[in-house]
Amino acid sequence: MPLVREVTFDLLRRLGLTTVVGNPGSTEETFLKNFPADFTYVMALQETNVVAIADGLAQGLRTPVIVNVHTGAGIGNAMGALLSAYLNKTPLIVTAGQQTRQMLLSEPFLTNFEPQTLPRPYVKWSYEPSRPQDVPGAFMRAYAMAMQPPTGPVFLSLPLDDWDQEMAAVDVFRTIATRQAPDPDRLAAFARRIEASRNPVLVYGGDLGRSQAWDAGIALAERVQAPVWFGPFTENVPFPQDHPLYAGVLPAAVGPVSQALAGHDLIVVVGAPVFRYYPWVPGDTLPAGAELLQVTDSAYEAAKSVAGDSLVGDAGLAVAGLLDRLGQRPAPASPRPAGAREDAQALLAGAGEPLTAKQVFAVLSQCAPEDYVLVNESPSNMGELSQTRFGTITKPDSYYIMASGALGWGMPAAVGLALAEKRTGRGRPVVALIGDGSFQYAPQSIWTAVQHGAHVVFVVLRNEEYGILKAFALLEATPNVPGLDLPGLDIASLGQGYGARACRVASPAAIEAAFRQALAEPGVTVIEIPIDKTIHKLLGDG
Structure with a gap:
């Protein structure tokens, strides 16, 4: 008789789920042993990165991705990124190992004590199979739940001794509807x-x-x-x-x-x-x-x-x-002009150092390619980005942010999107605009990008502060809040430490040269750019 593992992997092949993004632990190794040659394992160095890379990859491929993290502790680390995936409506099948069934009653070390509760409310469905032979069927149901509207992540807790159990060669594959017509x-x-x-x-x-x-x-x-x-x-x-x-x-x-x-x-x-x-x-x-x-x-x-x-x-x-x-409505007497975008040359005339974020975006506008993917996790500069050509999106599937506000999503999601560009052959470079505060949440994602040859450019704006929180402090009239300054960070060295090309540039000419080189050369580049510390109104003009 076949093993649970064999039946499950055959099902995953039929569903097209042959990519696993993970960070393995001891309770996951029985799932991963003798990993099939026709599957791809994408290793990330921390669970936030695991989920967010899978999020970007699934959005780029328009298909679910298997996520594999360590039992309770791994799911705990992943919850921030899981929140983002849930609000992004990204279909993910998140799995975690569970302790051996024979010991679960005594709750041994590395037991996920309430496996169906822990990932809630940020999954559509959470389940631990009642018997090993239910594992393939649980994956089929998980796929259906993840893909049916509204799409989103689901969770399976899988005891480590289930995979080598025998079962009948049942076929649980079925097709599902993924769109719901309106009344x-x-x-x-x-x-x-x-x-x-x-x-x-x-x-x-x-x-x-x-x-x-x-x-x-x-x-x-x-x-x-x-x-x-x-x-x-x-x-x-x-x-x-x-x-x-x-x-x-x-x-x-x-x-x-x-x-x-x-x-x-x-x-x-x-x-x-x-x-x-x-x-x-x-x-x-x-x-x-x-x-x-x-x-x-x-x-x-x-x-x-x-x-x-x-x-x-x-x-x-x-x-x-x-x-x-609907019939055609008449056009307005005075056509609405397209949103104004400030002229790059005018913005850069007489620019000093450090540049404003808007001036940095003006430089990037001058050398941006015709087609690229933009990921944004520099919250304090969104208003300025929208006022430049670099932040003006004119093609579908070209711009991504997280719907949750949970920092640490942008860098690994950019890696996942870059892997999708490579997998599909579209080959668009992925540019991630990252604040120096946001950068600290998931720098490990650089390593995964390097290891898989992804083409991603991290443009890191360094103002040595949580600028968005200082904007909130102005709005909420809360002066002297501690912990909003970030001195002493060396972004370029951190990038180099994970294997990326990295540089620190400040002048318009140096920024343009670094950006052009990063776009022209395959691989991963981190460009650190100091910017001025002006705090903008949160709900005012940029």
């Missing part, structure tokens, strides 16, 4: 309300990107002739930012959102929560006289929305259905 009557009602609107506005979110509905989103905006905002903390760019109808990113606070949308009588939110708020700034939930419609693939998101009427279904299918039902 056609509700969709028709939404279309009628859009057509009856005097001045509608669209708010797009990450579900459109996951639905591969970039072109459909453009078509809807042009059919309705409505401006397009991104929801606060949108995890990927679902609409071209150089389009005349692009309006910007909504501020992440109650009052400012309402102010930004003032004058519109109908707000149509497609594929985004209503709304992600932080910090608390009071005000009206919606502008006076406005109604809201939400399209989401998550019944949970629909239920917790603070206002409006909801429609649950795949964002791409919903947009296609709306296009079938």
Whole structure:
């Protein structure tokens, strides 16, 4: 009779799940022994990196990835990245070894005492098979749970002695649906309300990107002739930012959102929560006289929305259905200009040192390739990035941030995305903008990138502080908060220590030369750039 391991790996092959990202422990070695030659193991040096690399890889490949971490301690280390994967709606099958079944009653060393509880609430499903022969079926159910909308991570706890048990050669493989069509009557009602609107506005979110509905989103905006905002903390760019109808990113606070949308009588939110708020700034939930419609693939998101009427279904299918039902609205008398982007030469005229973040982005704009992937984890500079050509995203699947706010996701996710570029043959370089504070959460990811020959450029902006927290201190009127300064960090040396090419540059010419070289040469580069310490208003002009 075949072993549990053999039946399970045969199932994983049929599902196309032949990549494992992990950091092995003693309770995982029985799963990994005699690792099949047709599978790929991506080693990371800490569990935050494991989950976030798998997150980026799964988003880049548009397929689930197997994650393998150590029992309770490993899952504990992974929870921050697991939160990000959950809010990013990334399908991951997270596995951890469990102690031998014969000893579980006495809770020996390295037991995960409550295996189904520990990863919650940041997984869609959590399970430990009741008997070894249930392991393949548990993987099949995990795949179905991860891929059915809303997609997201799931967790399996697997006792280490299960893998060598015999079982019948049962076939548990089955196909599943991964898209949910919206209710056609509700969709028709939404279309009628859009057509009856005097001045509608669209708010797009990450579900459109996951639905591969970039072109459909453009078509809807042009059919309705409505401006397009991104929801606060949108995890990927679902609409071209150089389009005349692009309006910007909504501020992440109650009052400012309402102010930004003032004058519109109908707000149509497609594929985004209503709304992600932080910090608390009071005000009206919606502008006076406005109604809201939400399209989401998550019944949970629909239920917790603070206002409006909801429609649950795949964002791409919903947009296609709306296009079938909507007529062409007339263009406005005065076309809306595309969002202003400051001229790089004007920004750099007479620039001193250190440069501002905006000036650094202006330099990068001058030598950026035609096609690249941008990952952003420099929170205090997002406003400045959006005002430059370098931060203007014009192609789908080209920009990623985490929806959670948990630092430490950006660097390993960039590595995963770079591995996906290599795997698919697209070959786009991945550029990760990282703050010097964010860099400290997951520098180990550099090693994985180096070992797997990923092409990723880490541009690290060093202002020797948690700039975003100083901005919060201004907003919250909390002076003299300790722990916000970060002196003495040597980013370039840390990068070199993990095997990357690394340099520290400050002038526009030196930054441009380093960036051009990093883009031209395969492999991993860390570019450390000092920037000025100006603190920008959190909800003000950049």
